[in-house]
Amino acid sequence: MTKKFRVSFVAVYAPVEPTDGDTSDSDEFYLQLQEQIDRVPGRNMVFLLGNFNAQVGRNRDRWYPSLGKFGIGKENSNGYRLLHFCRYKNLVITNTVFDHKIAHKLTWFLTDSKTTNLIDYVIVNRRLARSIQHTREVLYSSAVIDVKSKDHHLIMPRVNLELKFQGNYLPGSYNACRIKNENLRETFQEQLNTKLESLKFDNVEDGWNYFRKKICEVVDGVLRKKVRTPLGEETCTRIF
Template identity: 30%
Template sequence: MILYSGHEEEDAHHTEGVAFMLSHEAQNALISWEAAGPRIIYASFKTKKENIKLNIIQCYAPTNDKDEETKEDFYNKLQTLCDKLKEKDMTILMGDLNAKIGSDNSGYEEVMGRQGLGKMNENGEMLADFCAFNNMIIGGSVFPHRRIHKATWVSPDHRTENQIDHICIGRKFRRSMQDVRVQRGADAASDHHLVLARMKMKLKKREVKKSTRTQYNVDFLKDRLTTETFRLTVRNKYEALQDLLDEGNMDIDTQWQQIKEMWTSTCSEVLGKKKYQQKDWISADTLNKVQVRKEKKGAINNSRTRAAKATAQEEYTEANRAVKNSVKQTRQTSLKT
């Protein structure tokens, strides 16, 4: 399963939001999903065990400098959603929680380990209290990793690194979570790094029935000559069929099958089946620019000094701008054709 969290900073011109992207296997196992406001989205999946579901809550919490009312409103909505979920099911809470939990787990031994970064802030306390109330564990604080594989956010000047994105799981299913770490090499064009969790539980495949419906090129009927040909063909076939219907030897089901065959055969002969042509939304030139951007991302991660990182960041920003412009131009060209 592949899950993604994205948001934009709150200001007068931007709104926040959350989303997730699912692999094909996860889409087949999806039962339902719903949005609990602009900051929270929830999805439920089937698992190999018939009586257990996998619930994933993706969210974007208010930043630490927001007022208490905004923070409490967020956690109240989050708690309302959790109250609807069954305790026997596996529940995963993940996203940008804007919470620093630190490495000191005094008083929260059942909620977190000692592998966190920095010191716990107010948002960290609220997250820890929420997890304690709902019997959850903060995965990023349990597994030992190097510092670069713990920091999930880097400030624009590369002077500050924080662990504010988290993946939490119900304590009952703690052993199903095998690892949580940061994926620094992902080219996500964001000041956040991806956070990956390796899980043991398997999703259940759902049989998807393929549609047998045939679509025809009805756009051809806009042509007057094709329309006349279609009309004449239908008339000739109907006249031949009318003689059989007048004999009265066919029941209603047989009559329907004969009429249906008349229409489908005419559509196939005159119009033909509709063919779908996948448009290329990304050109070879754009892919080359994406590769350049990826190399610039690697240069940022491999920089050893702040000056080198600042230079690499400027080059990455320029490369990212080139990718966006190229994608926009390719999309506009594709829509015109």
């Protein structure tokens, strides 16, 4: 907590992937998680931390902006639930944002050390995403949470919370007033028309995901308010 803003932390332990098709535990989990997030004041920044028992895969085109460019593995049903929840609540899975070695992304190991997965995550709201400088696993035995089984390894995010609110705008928010500028308005329309020329899809969901992605790309380029950030342009591109 600082004088400028507050940060809320939610510790998570999600049900395992159902093997019998019974999703009642997952339904109850995400209902409770949504209730917890809804209780957080709107101006707060949010961290979701813990074992989600979910594999989110690497289909960034479908799940942008909640999923970064560097996911691993294949999406499972728990992963689908998590990704859908993150997109609905405007959250970013920071483990997938940064291009670390695979060994620095895996968080769960069986005792044989051959079966591995990424199922533990650091998830933040997009408002906070620009302050995350990296998220990676800590490999050393001293950082293992469960010393007996050594199945889960600690995840370490590096966070820079030196943020300031400027006027009525949040860091990285859109300045919609700029659309009143005739030149910017024409640029926006031209870029949007170009992006949507090749709009083709096999189903409504794919079409919506593609349309939403292209809208975000144009808005990011034309309307995003320029603010100072401790991150370089490369890191910002990874997130957005």
